[in-house]
Amino acid sequence: MIFAIPLAWLQLIREKVRLLVALAGIGFAVILMFIQLGFRDALFDSSVRLHQALEGDIFMMSPQSTALIALDSFSRRRLLQAEGVPGVESVTPIYISFALWKNPADRSTRSIQVMGYDPSQSIVSKDLLPDSEALKLRDYVLFDRDSRPEFGPVAELFEEKGYVTTEVAGRRVTVGGLFNLGASFGADGNLVTSDINFLRMFDRDPGLIDMGMIRLDPGANVDKAIALMRKDIQDPNGDVLVLSKDEFIAFERDYWQNSTAIGFIFNLGAGIGWIVGMVIVYQILYTDVADHLAEYATLKAMGYRNRYLLSVVFQEAVVLSILGFIPAFFLCIGLYQATENATSLPLQMTQERGTFVFCLTMAMCVISGAIAVRKVQEADPADIF
Amino acid sequence: MTAATDPIISIDHVSHYFGSGRLRKQVLYEVSARVDPGEVVILMGPSGSGKTTLLTLIGALRSTQEGSLRLLGEEMYKARKSQLVRLRRNIGYIFQAHNLLNALTARQNVQMSLDLHPNLTAKEKKTRSLEMLEAVGLLDWANYYPQELSGGQKQRVAIARALVSSPRVVLADEPTAALDKQSGRDVVEIMQRLARQRGSAVLLVTHDNRILDVADRILQMEDGRLSTVQREEVIA
Numbered sequence: 147m148i149f150a151i152p153l154a155w156l157q158l159i160r161e162k163v164r165l166l167v168a169l170a171g172i173g174f175a176v177i178l179m180f181i182q183l184g185f186r187d188a189l190f191d192s193s194v195r196l197h198q199a200l201e202g203d204i205f206m207m208s209p210q211s212t213a214l215i216a217l218d219s220f221s222r223r224r225l226l227q228a229e230g231v232p233g234v235e236s237v238t239p240i241y242i243s244f245a246l247w248k249n250p251a252d253r254s255t256r257s258i259q260v261m262g263y264d265p266s267q268s269i270v271s272k273d274l275l276p277d278s279e280a281l282k283l284r285d286y287v288l289f290d291r292d293s294r295p296e297f298g299p300v301a302e303l304f305e306e307k308g309y310v311t312t313e314v315a316g317r318r319v320t321v322g323g324l325f326n327l328g329a330s331f332g333a334d335g336n337l338v339t340s341d342i343n344f345l346r347m348f349d350r351d352p353g354l355i356d357m358g359m360i361r362l363d364p365g366a367n368v369d370k371a372i373a374l375m376r377k378d379i380q381d382p383n384g385d386v387l388v389l390s391k392d393e394f395i396a397f398e399r400d401y402w403q404n405s406t407a408i409g410f411i412f413n414l415g416a417g418i419g420w421i422v423g424m425v426i427v428y429q430i431l432y433t434d435v436a437d438h439l440a441e442y443a444t445l446k447a448m449g450y451r452n453r454y455l456l457s458v459v460f461q462e463a464v465v466l467s468i469l470g471f472i473p474a475f476f477l478c479i480g481l482y483q484a485t486e487n488a489t490s491l492p493l494q495m496t497q498e499r500g501t502f503v504f505c506l507t508m509a510m511c512v513i514s515g516a517i518a519v520r521k522v523q524e525a526d527p528a529d530i531f
Numbered sequence: 532m533t534a535a536t537d538p539i540i541s542i543d544h545v546s547h548y549f550g551s552g553r554l555r556k557q558v559l560y561e562v563s564a565r566v567d568p569g570e571v572v573i574l575m576g577p578s579g580s581g582k583t584t585l586l587t588l589i590g591a592l593r594s595t596q597e598g599s600l601r602l603l604g605e606e607m608y609k610a611r612k613s614q615l616v617r618l619r620r621n622i623g624y625i626f627q628a629h630n631l632l633n634a635l636t637a638r639q640n641v642q643m644s645l646d647l648h649p650n651l652t653a654k655e656k657k658t659r660s661l662e663m664l665e666a667v668g669l670l671d672w673a674n675y676y677p678q679e680l681s682g683g684q685k686q687r688v689a690i691a692r693a694l695v696s697s698p699r700v701v702l703a704d705e706p707t708a709a710l711d712k713q714s715g716r717d718v719v720e721i722m723q724r725l726a727r728q729r730g731s732a733v734l735l736v737t738h739d740n741r742i743l744d745v746a747d748r749i750l751q752m753e754d755g756r757l758s759t760v761q762r763e764e765v766i767a
């Protein structure tokens with residue numbers, strides 16, 4: 147029956163208003179799912195942005211640290227010990243803390259994440275942080291131009307004048323350059339500065355650092371180096387944790403996914419969208435079948451099999467899911483763009499999420515179809531005479 | 532296949548019951564009858580006498596409970612469901628309500644019945660549907676939807692749909708009930724003429740005395756029992 151009349155399609159387009167309602171309902175569900183899953187992933191991605199940017203092979207932190215926003219410090223000596231492990235090229239102590247930043251335009255204050263390290267070494271790629279020369283000067287900092295806009299028009303001011311002065315932690319500082327990292331769920335904005343400036347700002351014990359970055363010689367075996375460090379430094383002392391870069395990223399992501407309600411909340415939101423969509427599609431398909439019951443019974447009396455009628459309902463379900471998905475998909479690309487601009491969170495349509503939500507939509511429609519299809523069995527041709 | 536002299540429908544002591552247990556009610560009592568190829572038979576009888584029930588049994592829409600019912604030589608008593616569905620494809624149905632598919636045009640409605648016969652190309656199916664609509668005088672209405680047609684026109688589309696695949700048997704249950712006198716007459720005449728041309732047997736249930744002259748034979752159903760009557764008796 148290849149050339150058969152496409153009954154499912156013709157029935158769908160015959161009822162224009164119903165079709166539009168159905169598509170709007172499905173589109174709504176699709177958008178809800180995209181937004182929830184998009185936000186969830188954006189938050190997770192943003193939380194590991196710094197981790198991904200750091201150009202180290204092995205990282206060291208305190209076992210008491212749970213996430214970037216809840217770092218515990220550990221002894222700098224442990225990191226220096228790692229310098230002696232074969233294959234290690236360099237180690238970089240990193241200080242991280244939050245401080246109040248004064249918006250240079252309107253003088254309002256906001257908490258910003260500050261990172262301090264020895265500026266003669268680089269910790270992220272040149273693309274992100276092209277020039278750290280300014281950090282050699284006293285009380286100079288670099289400002290993350292992808293920070294949230296509440297910190298003020300720092301990038302614009304800097305490009306205009308070549309420097310910006312403001313206060314951080316009650317201390318006068320000069321922004322002597324810009325870099326790109328981006329806001330995360332935990333930090334709305336970022337500053338980097340030299341270790342010396344950092345210690346001036348925060349009055350901390352220089353022997354206690356928050357994070358250690360270790361770089362290996364090219365071609366050195368990472369696993370071997372980690373194993374050695376664990377055996378010689380981590381295990382005997384118990385006051386540091388040695389992680390590969392992947393483990394370091396996974397550690398942070400795991401915190402946001404499993405130790406906060408974020409994952410659950412957004413999954414729940416997406417789940418609700420899915421169920422709402424399913425109910426809408428079910429309603430539409432059920433009414434459609436009910437309206438056509440006498441016609442379906444007629445088809446059965448003509449010799450059409452039950453299977454044919456079931457396939458009509460499922461075709462309608464599949465067509466609805468595709469037609470509902472497409473406009474919502476493109477709308478979401480725009481929504482993501484707008485959200486990214488408004489929140490500085492990394493929010494993009496990925497092929498993975500697109501496919502996932504499409505499959506969810508398809509499942510949503512087909513499951514409702516499977517429930518609605520039971521009504522078709524009621525079409526008894528013996529009753530229509 | 533059956534020889535030309537074999538009946539197209541043969542009914543032998545068929546009884547039928549509705550409900551079960553204490554509510555079980557017999558509606559057909561040992562009905563026996565036969566319809567030969569090309570014959571036009573009218574079935575009359577008061578309301579509730581079991582005419583529709585008999586028609587749905589012949590049309591393979593219900594399972595035969597008792598007795599023997601053969602359609603095109605195939606026994607339907609104890610036949611499997613799939614066999615019944617297949618048998619339905621040899622029957623043209625015309626219902627009291629037209630039961631056209633509202634989402635389809637007149638031509639597409641007619642074509643639905645050809646879609647069950649997969650050895651035709653799309654083009655052939657279309658031409659044959661249009662020819663059939665022309666035969667019922669509705670060629671100009673081929674692209675109209677059922678809502679846009681009058682009651683008589685819809686019933687004529689239903690006839691076209693029932694006859695387009697040249698079925699061996701046409702079953703019609705009060706096809707003129709919803710129509711005025713003239714369109715009722717037209718519809719029955721079209722039906723009779725086309726069935727004759729194609730050699731299809733017709734079994735027609737009606738209350739309408741004015742159309743009895745199209746019949747070769749008249750059967751009378753009373754309280755689930757069948758008897759043959761003469762035309763003159765009914766008209767008198």
Ligand SMILES: Nc1ncnc2c1ncn2[C@@H]1O[C@H](COP(=O)(O)OP(=O)(O)OP(=O)(O)O)[C@@H](O)[C@H]1O
Pocket residue numbers: 549550558576577578579580581582583584585
């Ligand atoms: N599905 C059913 N369940 C139970 N009883 C039924 C059912 N269908 C019909 N009956 C009963 O069977 C009897 C015969 O019904 P049937 O519809 O065959 O009569 P009919 O001769 O076609 O009447 P009419 O001229 O009014 O259409 C009636 O008493 C009816 O109430």
Ligand SMILES: [Mg+2]
Pocket residue numbers: 531582583584704
């Ligand atoms: Mg009846």
